Amino acid sequence: MRILLTNDDGINAPGLKVLEEIAHSLSDDVWVVAPETEQSGMSHSLTLHDPLRMRQIDEKRFAVKGTPTDCVIMGAGHALPEKPDLVLSGVNRGQNMAEDVTYSGTVAGAMEGALLGVRSIALSQAYGWESKDGISWDCAREHGARVVKDLLKHVLPFQTLLNVNFPDCDPADVKDVVLTRQGRRDQAQLSVEAREDTRGQSYFWLGFEGRRFEPQEGTDLYAIYHKQISVTPLHLDMTDRETLKKLSAL
Template sequence: MNILIANDDGVFAPGIQALAKALKPLGRVVIVAPESERSGFSSALTLDRPLRPVQIAEDVWAVNGTPADCVYLSMNGLFDFEFDLVVSGINSGANLGDDVLYSGTVGAAFEGRLMKQPAIAVSLAGHNVRAYQHPQDYMQAAQWVHDFIAQGLPSLPARHIFNVNIPDVPVLQGTKITYQGQRTQSKPITSQVDPRGRQVYWIGLSGEAVAAPKKGLTEIESDFFAVANGYVSVTPIQMDATNYDVLQSLHSQFSQIG
């Protein structure tokens, strides 16, 4: 099996190194990742300048672009062979609820949405993960990903991926299939004046998790709930954002107007 690994923390990030080491028993592992951190780039592609993939070691490439660029290049001509699976991560920090809109980790995984096996976005969720500097800090999460793949990935409809959040706890309590939770509005921006007298702004922190049970999902919890209770959260998410619950109603309304 040929496995492509990308991320948004950069090619030298400890999370991607731990993931590559854990997955090597499963087949050929190729890392193609941004040359530096590209968090928050979602599914952005670079269209205003050329991309420059540079091989820095055997099966390790750095790209002067976004996480999605890395997967796009890899699947569209950078290599003379095809990949069987795309895994993005391990991200340093959670990607829960509304985070998936902005996440470069998730954006990279979505570039692999058309493969036969569903792509996987993997994040380590905890309060201190930004301080982790060594691959061994991510090894429990990396081993979980190895086992998840080795046992045979569950099937998903086309254009779906798995968004996986692994809590930073000494002992994992198990795995829960979850739905995507919600956050409150983001915290206010912070305004400052730089040394040259210009007004600058820092984007605020993410909003808090919202307890919003989903209709009809009486036995399924949110991704926030799973991680908060020590469980790995596995959420199937899709590219199609159409709200089919209201589609027919809106169609009828506009038909009457027309």
């Protein structure tokens, strides 16, 4: 099995090293094509107005000056000798749940794999609920390979990808793996912080607020809050079929 790895945290990210450990437990044919620098929040963007530059770091390891989507395209269409059998994207530094999936470069890497007809899984490690001193990768490292192996037993519909989130807890405290739907936060999580530079010019930082609430049962948010590994199937067809039916009846 030929596996293509990418991420949005960059070629030197610790989560990518965890993903390599997971992939090498599944196959000896593992390729890495990841962004040269961090591309968090880039979503499913393409580089169309600048040349793509790719440098080879090792025999099966490449860095691309572009987005996660660029990386999957370059991997599947140029760097690898043949199309991969599996695309794994991550392991992201922080959860990708609810509205996060629309911003996430990690999820976008798996999206591009699904568009290419390749089985694709995005993996993210949550943090901030229990680990106050920074992120711990132990949960993803301990459970990642087993979860991926189990998911590979199932055939997915065309253009469907899987979004996996690992809870912020000790690996031994994980309760189970659950199938979830995409959740929705009940309050705005993005904040705008206004600042001023040394010349008196205004600038701004966007950031996520760390407020916690109790989400609906069955969602990805609920699973992570309750120390469960969340697996959410995502489909690239975003058509609202119920609204389509209503509009068609007008």
